[in-house]
Amino acid sequence: MYGIRSVLDIAKGALLAQEKAMAVTSHNLANVNTPGYSRQKAILESYSPASSARIKIGMGVLISSVIQYVDQFTVRNIYQKTSTLKEFETKASVLSQMETIFNETRETGLTQAINEFWVAWQDLSNNPGGIAERTALLTKGEILSSRFNSMSHDLTQLRREMNTSIGIAIIELNRLIKGIAEINEKIVTVESSGTSANDLRDLRRNYLEKLSELVGNVYLEDENGSLKVMTSTGVMLVNGSHYWELSQKEDHIYWNQIESDMSYRLKGGKIGALLDLRDEIIPQVLANLDELAGSLIHEVNLLHREGFTLSGETGKDFFEGYDRDDYRGAAAFIKLSSDVKNTPGNIAAAGRSSAAPGDNENALKILALQNSNIPIKKWSYENRGQIQSYQELEATLDEYYRMLVGEIGILTEEHNENKDFSQTLLNNLYELRDSVSGVNLDEEMIELMKIQRAHEAASKLVSIADEMLRTLLEIR
Amino acid sequence: MMKDSIKLELSVLYELFEEEIDQYNRLIQHLKEESKYLKEGLTEPLMRVIQSIEEHVHCIEDIENKISNKVSEILYALRGVGMEGKKDLSILFPFLSREDLVRIEQYQKELVQIRERVRRINERNKWFAEEYLALLSEMIALIINPPPETLYYGQKGIKRMESSSLAFHREV
Numbered sequence: 265m266y267g268i269r270s271v272l273d274i275a276k277g278a279l280l281a282q283e284k285a286m287a288v289t290s291h292n293l294a295n296v297n298t299p300g301y302s303r304q305k306a307i308l309e310s311y312s313p314a315s316s317a318r319i320k321i322g323m324g325v326l327i328s329s330v331i332q333y334v335d336q337f338t339v340r341n342i343y344q345k346t347s348t349l350k351e352f353e354t355k356a357s358v359l360s361q362m363e364t365i366f367n368e369t370r371e372t373g374l375t376q377a378i379n380e381f382w383v384a385w386q387d388l389s390n391n392p393g394g395i396a397e398r399t400a401l402l403t404k405g406e407i408l409s410s411r412f413n414s415m416s417h418d419l420t421q422l423r424r425e426m427n428t429s430i431g432i433a434i435i436e437l438n439r440l441i442k443g444i445a446e447i448n449e450k451i452v453t454v455e456s457s458g459t460s461a462n463d464l465r466d467l468r469r470n471y472l473e474k475l476s477e478l479v480g481n482v483y484l485e486d487e488n489g490s491l492k493v494m495t496s497t498g499v500m501l502v503n504g505s506h507y508w509e510l511s512q513k514e515d516h517i518y519w520n521q522i523e524s525d526m527s528y529r530l531k532g533g534k535i536g537a538l539l540d541l542r543d544e545i546i547p548q549v550l551a552n553l554d555e556l557a558g559s560l561i562h563e564v565n566l567l568h569r570e571g572f573t574l575s576g577e578t579g580k581d582f583f584e585g586y587d588r589d590d591y592r593g594a595a596a597f598i599k600l601s602s603d604v605k606n607t608p609g610n611i612a613a614a615g616r617s618s619a620a621p622g623d624n625e626n627a628l629k630i631l632a633l634q635n636s637n638i639p640i641k642k643w644s645y646e647n648r649g650q651i652q653s654y655q656e657l658e659a660t661l662d663e664y665y666r667m668l669v670g671e672i673g674i675l676t677e678e679h680n681e682n683k684d685f686s687q688t689l690l691n692n693l694y695e696l697r698d699s700v701s702g703v704n705l706d707e708e709m710i711e712l713m714k715i716q717r718a719h720e721a722a723s724k725l726v727s728i729a730d731e732m733l734r735t736l737l738e739i740r
Numbered sequence: 741m742m743k744d745s746i747k748l749e750l751s752v753l754y755e756l757f758e759e760e761i762d763q764y765n766r767l768i769q770h771l772k773e774e775s776k777y778l779k780e781g782l783t784e785p786l787m788r789v790i791q792s793i794e795e796h797v798h799c800i801e802d803i804e805n806k807i808s809n810k811v812s813e814i815l816y817a818l819r820g821v822g823m824e825g826k827k828d829l830s831i832l833f834p835f836l837s838r839e840d841l842v843r844i845e846q847y848q849k850e851l852v853q854i855r856e857r858v859r860r861i862n863e864r865n866k867w868f869a870e871e872y873l874a875l876l877s878e879m880i881a882l883i884i885n886p887p888p889e890t891l892y893y894g895q896k897g898i899k900r901m902e903s904s905s906l907a908f909h910r911e912v
Contacts, residue, residue: 685779685868692875
C-alpha cells in the first residue's frame with residue numbers, strides 16, 4: 265500500500281544508499297596513494313516496483329554491489345614482466361660482480377700477470393744464466409698462479425653466495441605462498457556469504473606480484489574465488505587454503521620436504537636467475553678459466569720438461585703437474601712445481617745438456633708460446649649445466665683470455681639492456697593498469713558531489729514527507 | 741719469393757678486410773641505436789636507423805663480393821688459372837707465407853666474433869620489437885575489444901556482467 269510512509273521508506277533507503285556510496289568513494293580517496301589498490305564503485309540498483317492497483321511504482325534504491333576496476337589481462341602481463349625484469353636484474357647485478365673479478369683495468373688483472381710472465385721469459389732468454397732473471401721469473405710465475413687461484417676462489421665464492429641468496433628467496437617465497445593461502449581462505453569465506461572481498465583481492469594481487477618477482481608462476485581462479493598458484497613449469501605452490509613450501513639443502517631444492525631436487529623446475533624471477541647463475545653462467549666461466557690455466561700448465565710444462573737446467577738436468581716441470589683428462593679445477597690448483605720453487609737454477613732455459621750458460625733455446629721456445637696458436641677448448645653450459653659441450657679452438661692464450669673477458673662484458677651489457685627494456689615495458693603496463701584501476705581524484709570529487717546532492721535530495725524528501733504528514737494530521 | 745704484384749693484391753685484400761670490420765663496427769653502433777629507440781618506443785628515429793642498417797648491410801655485401809673477387813684475382817696471379825665455383829679464402833692458404841696466413845687468420849677470427857656480436861644484438865632487438873608490439877596489441881585490445889563477460893562480486897555472490905563497451909574500463 266502506498267502512502268506517505270512509503271515515501272519516507274524510499275527516502276530512508278536513499279539516504280542509506282548514498283551514505284554507503286559515499287563510504288566507497290571515501291575509501292577510494294583514502295587509498296589514492298596505496299600501492300596495488302584498485303578503484304571501487306558502488307553499484308546502485310532500483311528496488312523492484314510494487315504494484316498498487318494496476319500501477320507499478322518503484323520502491324527506491326539499494327546498493328546491489330561494490331565492484332572493482334581491474335583488467336585481468338594487464339595484471340597477468342605485469343606478473344610475467346615482473347618475473348622477467350627480476351631475472352635480468354639479478355643476472356645483471358651478479359654479472360657486474362663477475363666483471364670486477366675479471367677487472368682488466370686494474371694492475372692486478374690477469375692480462376697484466378700473463379704479460380709480465382712472458383716478459384720474464386724474455387728477460388731470461390736474454391740472460392739465461394742470470395739468477396736474478398730466474399728468480400724474477402719464479403716470482404712472476406707465482407703472481408700469475410696466485411691470480412688464477414684468487415679468480416677461481418672468487419668465482420667459487422660467488423657461486424656459493426648464490427645459494428645463500430636462493431635460501432633467503434625461498435624463505436620469502438614460503439611466506440608469500442602461506443599468505444596467499446590464508447587470503448584465499450578469507451576470500452572464500454567472505455564471498456560465500458554474499459559480500460565482496462575487493463580489498464582482500466587487492467592484497468592477494470600484491471602477494472602474487474611479489475611472488476612473481478621471485479619465480480615465474482601461473483595461476484587459476486576457482487569458482488569460489490580461491491586461487492591455484494603453480495610455478496611456470498607446473499609445480500603446485502598453493503591450492504585454496506593449502507600450500508606447499510620449498511626447502512633448500514646445499515645445491516638442492518625440495519618441494520614439500522620430498523627429497524628430490526626440483527630446482528630445474530624453478531624458472532624466471534630472482535630464484536630462476538640465481539639458479540641459472542649458480543648452475544650455468546658461473547660454472548661456464550669457471551670451466552673456461554680452468555681451461556686457460558690447464559692449457560698454460562700443460563703447454564709450459566711440455567716444453568720445460570724437454571729443456572735443461574743450469575746443472576744439466578732435464579724432465580723438470582715448471583708448474584705443478586696437472587695430468588687429468590680435463591682441466592677442471594686447474595685455475596684453483598695452479599702453482600709452481602716443487603722442482604723449480606725456491607730453486608731458480610732448475611728453470612730449464614737451455615736446449616742442450618752440455619750447453620753453455622748462454623743457451624736460451626728452450627726459454628725462447630717457451631716464450632714463443634705467447635704468440636702460438638694452441639688447441640684449446642671453449643666450454644658452453646646449457647640447461648643449467650645439464651648439457652656441457654665444447655668447441656675446439658686454435659688460439660693464443662692471450663686471445664683466449666681476451667675472448668673470455670669480452671664475453672662476460674657482452675653478457676653483462678646484454679642483461680643490462682634487457683633489464684632496462686623490461687623496466688620500460690613494465691612501466692607502460694603499470695600506466696595501463698593505473699588507467700583502469702587507479703584512483704582519479706577529479707573523478708572521485710565529482711562522484712562525491714553527485715552523492716552529496718543525492719543525499720541532500722533524499723533529506724529534502726524526508727522533510728517534505730514530514731510536512732505532508734503534519735498537514736494530514738492538522739486536517740484531522 | 742712472392743711477387744710484388746701479389747703483395748700489392750694482398751695489401752688490397754687486407755684493406756678490404758679492415759673496411760669490412762670497420763663497417764661491421766658501425767653496424768653494431770647502429771644496432772645499439774636501434775635497441776635504444778626500441779626501448780624508448782621512438783618510431784621516427786627508429787625508422788631512420790633501420791634505413792642506415794640496411795645501407796650498411798648492402799655495403800658489407802659489396803665488400804664481401806670484392807673480397808671474393810680479389811681472392812680469385814690473387815689465385816689467378818699465383819697459379820695462372822682462374823677459380824671456378826667456391827671462392828673461399830682457404831683456397832689461398834697453401835700459397836701464402838706464414839706472416840700472411842697469420843694475418844688473414846686474425847681477420848677471420850675478428851670477423852667471426854664481430855658477426856656473432858651482430859647476431860646477438862639482432863636477436864635482442866627482435867625480442868624488443870616483439871615485446872613492444874605485444875604491449876601495443878594489449879593497449880589496443882583494452883580500448884576496443886570487450887571481453888565476453890566479466891565477473892563481479894555483489895551482495896548476492898558472484899555475478900556475470902553482460903558484455904559492454906570497454907572503451908574506458910573493465911569491471912571484475
